[in-house]
Amino acid sequence: MIELPDLVAGGLAAGTLSALALGGELLRSRRQRTRQRAEIAALRTRLDGSLRAFTAEVEHLADHRVPAAARQVAHPHVPEPGPLQPLTTGTPLGIALENVVLALQSEVAAQRTRVDAAAQAGMRGATREIQAALYRLQDALRGLQQRYDDPELTQTLFRLDHENEQSLRRAQVTAVVCGAWVGLAREESHLVDAVTGGQARLAGYHRVQVHNHLESGTALVSHAVEPVAIIVAELLDNALRHSAPDTDVVVSLEHVHHGVCVTIDDAGLGMTRDERDRAQRLVAGDDLILLTDLGDPPRMGLAAVGRLTRQFDLSVDVSSASPYGGVRAVLRVDSHLLSRLDPADRPPAASAPRTTRRAAADRPVPSHAYGTENGVPEAAPGHHEPLDTDGLPQRRRRTRAAAPEEGPARDPARVRAQRPARRPEEAAAALGALQSGTAAARADAEDTEGAGGAGRPGNAGVGGHGSTPADRTDGTGRSARSDRVDQTATGHAGHSDQTDQTDQTDIEGEAAR
Numbered sequence: 001m002i003e004l005p006d007l008v009a010g011g012l013a014a015g016t017l018s019a020l021a022l023g024g025e026l027l028r029s030r031r032q033r034t035r036q037r038a039e040i041a042a043l044r045t046r047l048d049g050s051l052r053a054f055t056a057e058v059e060h061l062a063d064h065r066v067p068a069a070a071r072q073v074a075h076p077h078v079p080e081p082g083p084l085q086p087l088t089t090g091t092p093l094g095i096a097l098e099n100v101v102l103a104l105q106s107e108v109a110a111q112r113t114r115v116d117a118a119a120q121a122g123m124r125g126a127t128r129e130i131q132a133a134l135y136r137l138q139d140a141l142r143g144l145q146q147r148y149d150d151p152e153l154t155q156t157l158f159r160l161d162h163e164n165e166q167s168l169r170r171a172q173v174t175a176v177v178c179g180a181w182v183g184l185a186r187e188e189s190h191l192v193d194a195v196t197g198g199q200a201r202l203a204g205y206h207r208v209q210v211h212n213h214l215e216s217g218t219a220l221v222s223h224a225v226e227p228v229a230i231i232v233a234e235l236l237d238n239a240l241r242h243s244a245p246d247t248d249v250v251v252s253l254e255h256v257h258h259g260v261c262v263t264i265d266d267a268g269l270g271m272t273r274d275e276r277d278r279a280q281r282l283v284a285g286d287d288l289i290l291l292t293d294l295g296d297p298p299r300m301g302l303a304a305v306g307r308l309t310r311q312f313d314l315s316v317d318v319s320s321a322s323p324y325g326g327v328r329a330v331l332r333v334d335s336h337l338l339s340r341l342d343p344a345d346r347p348p349a350a351s352a353p354r355t356t357r358r359a360a361a362d363r364p365v366p367s368h369a370y371g372t373e374n375g376v377p378e379a380a381p382g383h384h385e386p387l388d389t390d391g392l393p394q395r396r397r398r399t400r401a402a403a404p405e406e407g408p409a410r411d412p413a414r415v416r417a418q419r420p421a422r423r424p425e426e427a428a429a430a431l432g433a434l435q436s437g438t439a440a441a442r443a444d445a446e447d448t449e450g451a452g453g454a455g456r457p458g459n460a461g462v463g464g465h466g467s468t469p470a471d472r473t474d475g476t477g478r479s480a481r482s483d484r485v486d487q488t489a490t491g492h493a494g495h496s497d498q499t500d501q502t503d504q505t506d507i508e509g510e511a512a513r
Contacts, residue, residue, distance in 0.1 A: 053085060054093065060084040061097055069101045073108045074292065116290045120178040123291075127175040134168040149439035151432035162200075169201045169233060176230065176304040177289065186225040188339050190348040191218050192253060192355075194225050195262060198232035199251075204240040210251045212353045218260065219341040220333070227308045228262075228333065231316065234301040235264050235329045243268035243326055250324075259334040268326035276327075279318050285310030313337070 060083070068080045080101070088094040141161045145154060176182060192212050199205045220228055232251075239249045247267040254261055271279065281287055285306035291298055302318075309316050315332040322328040 053088075057084050057088060057093070057097065061100065065097075065101055066104060069105050070108050073105055073112060112290070112292070113288070116292060119291055123178045124175060124180045127171045127178065127180065130171045131168065131175065134164055134171060137164050138168065149435035151429075151436050154432045154435060165201050166203060169230075172230065173234065173300050173304045176307055177291075177294075177298075177300045179307075182226045182230065182308070184226045186222055188219050188222050188341060189225045190341060190346075190352065191220050191228070191260060191333070191338070192352045193349050194220055194228045195232050195251065195253065196349065196352050198229040199236060201229075201233045202237055202240060204245070207240060207245070207247070208236060208249045208251060210353045211253065212355045213252065213254045213357065214260065214355055215255065215357055216343050216355050217340045218255075219339045221337055221339050224312055224314075224333070224337040227312045227314065228331070231305050231308055231314065231331055232262060232264075234305050235316070235318075235331065238301055239264055239266035239268065239327070239329070242266065247324075256332070259332060259338055262331040262333070264329040264331075265322040265324055266326035267322065267324035270321060270326050276319055282306045283309060283316040283318055 060081075064081050068078060071078045072080050083089055083094055083097065088097070138161065141157055141164060145157045145161070148154065148157075172182065191214060192210070195210060199208050199210065202208075236249060236251070243249065243266040250265045252261075252263045252265075254263070279302055282289075282302040283305045285308075289303050289306065294300060294303055305316055308314065313334065314337070315334075317330045317332075318327060320328040320330070
């Protein structure tokens with residue numbers, strides 16, 4: 001039997017061991033709670049730091065990144081700031097914030113395009129009405145030019161017509177930039193006529209020198225005539241605006257392997273590299289054109305060139321410098337846009353510069369040879385100059401002779417091709433002289449018919465000093481007509497075309513009498 005003291009000792013020992021085990025467990029539990037409290041505090045501190053960092057990042061996104069991203073849509077050169085904390089780059093938070101910026105830029109670009117399209121639609125409608133009104137005004141001015149014969153009134157109408165043409169060009173360019181059609185459908189025309197047509201739409205057209213090195217008869221297909229005229233007009237306008245008023249703009253028309261090139265050189269200030277790159281992007285027509293990208297007020301010339309080059313398969317380059325220190329612009333018209341017209345059937349305009357090329361059958365005559373004037377032979381095609389014993393052409397007196405009774409007739413197309421080119425002012429002066437002479441001849445014819453009845457009152461004193469109707473016509477009508485011709489062509493003396501026009505006026509007056 002176990003004695004009582006042994007049982008008590010065993011119980012005490014077991015209790016002591018249990019107490020020691022429980023105390024150790026309590027101590028471990030307390031230590032674990034202490035560690036957990038420290039970890040919780042650290043996590044709470046870390047969470048507070050992350051929350052503050054996230055709040056600062058969102059505030060940075062709203063205050064700096066979003067406005068910069070919106071500005072970058074319209075101005076790509078504007079830098080966009082990155083995240084406030086570089087460590088967030090590549091993290092889920094950084095990726096999410098970057099997606100916000102990209103979505104914002106996409107939506108801003110879409111809304112900007114939509115608003116600009118609405119603005120262009122409104123501009124198209126307005127310019128269509130303006131163009132129609134300007135075309136009606138142009139028809140009215142030309143009707144007045146044909147109705148009245150007064151030279152001063154004719155010159156005024158010509159100036160008004162030219163101002164109206166400039167306004168029409170600006171409206172047409174605005175419509176083209178806004179996506180409208182060019183507005184005119186023309187038939188096949190000589191390329192040099194399209195170039196001079198674009199030149200005539202400018203205020204400083206007299207500063208432009210056109211050198212035609214094309215083969216005779218080089219023409220444009222019908223749908224390319226008006227686009228080429230618009231492009232040439234805008235390139236010339238830029239050249240004239242950015243060069244001194246006492247300098248000339250040189251235009252050269254030459255054949256190349258793939259078609260024809262129209263080269264425009266000015267002596268202006270030139271462009272910087274950035275300006276040249278931007279101008280090249282505009283004329284290339286590859287980028288979307290928005291009105292807000294063209295400045296305030298918008299400069300639409302190069303933008304219109306870009307739309308036309310992309311629409312009609314043309315090519316324009318403005319990346320080169322001019323040998324005169326300015327800018328060189330080159331318009332290339334490919335072969336599929338070219339055609340050929342017979343100069344004999346449809347010659348170019350009288351004011352267009354003549355080609356420097358000669359056909360194989362035509363031998364160029366030196367400008368210093370006898371019997372020539374301005375490098376053009378006096379004899380008609382098929383006639384030969386009389387030669388002396390040395391084989392040189394003999395000098396002969398230049399007299400106005402009647403048409404020969406024998407020999408081949410003069411070809412009107414060849415005669416027009418041999419005449420020197422006239423400027424618009426000269427053509428206007430000649431037309432005014434023709435109209436005034438015709439009016440005087442008609443008035444003299446009416447006076448002659450009215451004076452045919454004998455005993456009519458006032459018959460003896462109409463012509464002055466009892467002169468006959470024929471005497472009054474010779475003494476009054478022709479002198480008045482000559483005064484008009486002299487006043488109109490004061491600044492253009494020495495041009496053979498104008499002299500021929502004056503002689504033609506006298507012939508018409510004699511025929512009417």
